Amino acid sequence: MVGxxxxxxxxxxxxxxxxxxxxxxxRDAGSSIEREKIYGAARSxxxxxxxxxxxxxxxxxxxxxxxxxxYAPRPDAPPAPxxxxxxxxxxxxxxxxxxxxxxxxxxxxxxxxxxILTRNGKAIDKLKYQYEEALPQVPVAxxxxxxxxxxxxxMQKADPAGIEAKASAKYVPLQALDPQLGKQMPASLPxxxxxxxxxxxxxxxxxxxxxxCGAVRVEQPEMVDPVRTKADVLGCPYFGLWTPxxxxx
Numbered sequence: 001m002v003g004x005x006x007x008x009x010x011x012x013x014x015x016x017x018x019x020x021x022x023x024x025x026x027r028d029a030g031s032s033i034e035r036e037k038i039y040g041a042a043r044s045x046x047x048x049x050x051x052x053x054x055x056x057x058x059x060x061x062x063x064x065x066x067x068x069x070x071y072a073p074r075p076d077a078p079p080a081p082x083x084x085x086x087x088x089x090x091x092x093x094x095x096x097x098x099x100x101x102x103x104x105x106x107x108x109x110x111x112x113x114x115x116i117l118t119r120n121g122k123a124i125d126k127l128k129y130q131y132e133e134a135l136p137q138v139p140v141a142x143x144x145x146x147x148x149x150x151x152x153x154x155m156q157k158a159d160p161a162g163i164e165a166k167a168s169a170k171y172v173p174l175q176a177l178d179p180q181l182g183k184q185m186p187a188s189l190p191x192x193x194x195x196x197x198x199x200x201x202x203x204x205x206x207x208x209x210x211x212x213c214g215a216v217r218v219e220q221p222e223m224v225d226p227v228r229t230k231a232d233v234l235g236c237p238y239f240g241l242w243t244p245x246x247x248x249x
Contacts, residue, residue, distance in 0.1 A: 016046075016063040019128045023218055024067075026135065032071070039064050041218055045235075134215035140186050141193070141212050142220070145241050148174060148195060151181055152204045160201030168200040171207070195240075203245035207238040 020042055029035045046060050155163045155178075167177055174195040175182030185193065190211040198205050207225055208216075213236040217224050225238040227248060242249070 015128075016042075016060060017067055019131075020063065020067055022128075023131065027218055032068075035068065035071070037221060038218060039068075041214075045214075131215055131218070134190070134212050135219070137189055137212055138215050138219050140188055141208055141216075142223070144184075144186055144189075145195075145206055145208065147184070148181060148197070148206050149204065149241050151178060152197065152199050152206065156199065156201055156204075164200045167198055171196040171198045171205075173197075174206075196238075198246065198249050203243040203249075205240065205242035205246040205249045207240035210235065210237050213237065213239050 020038060023029075023038050023042075024035055027034065027038060029038055042064070043060065152163070163177075166172060173182070174185075174197055177197050177199075182195075185195070192209070193211045194209050196207050196209075205225075213224065216239045217236050220239070223239045223241070224236050225240060225242075228238050229236045
């Protein structure tokens with residue numbers, strides 16, 4: 001088995017771990033719940049990249065297990081109660097556990113030996129590149145969403161009937177609701193970025209489209225529109241801001 005191991009496979013697993021660790025650090029995901037969100041996003045994106053190949057997914061799970069184990073507490077083993085002695089039965093039990101663990105480790109090593117990720121390493125690099133490119137633009141997009149929200153609130157106060165007539169029945173492009181504000185879309189945002197709005201006299205929902213949604217799902221998951229995002233994937237169709245009354249729009 002050892003003779004069939006491919007060095008490229010281990011190199012790609014290192015890329016996977018580096019990418020996920022960076023996402024954890026950028027998100028400051030100190031809790032297991034926060035880290036699991038990142039693991040889930042990575043699983044979904046990776047599943048698409050390798051078309052669900054079981055060996056490749058095992059590679060990813062191995063990397064995730066390695067990362068998560070580094071966060072696990074390592075308490076000292078408690079001393080054995082006075083008078084308790086390790087008999088032959090206990091030693092055999094420990095040996096059995098060691099054999100099972102060893103078999104699992106061997107299975108992971110064999111799976112890692114397959115050159116699946118050698119030819120799919122570009123997918124990992126692309127995912128990392130897209131995430132790093134999008135990350136600086138997330139606060140830019142959020143600040144513009146807040147600008148739009150402030151403008152919508154002004155419209156609601158100044159002309160509640162007018163905004164209901166324009167945007168209460170369905171979503172409309174920002175440019176149609178406020179052409180001047182639509183022209184203020186930050187130029188640094190990815191090509192194809194757009195905003196849609198739905199609002200009545202009391203509530204609003206303002207949504208950015210998909211161009212930054214994958215990064216926002218990692219950085220600000222509460223901003224991802226739950227109505228239009230059904231699958232647990234890295235990418236998503238919309239993210240934005242909304243009032244409680246518009247949450248289900």
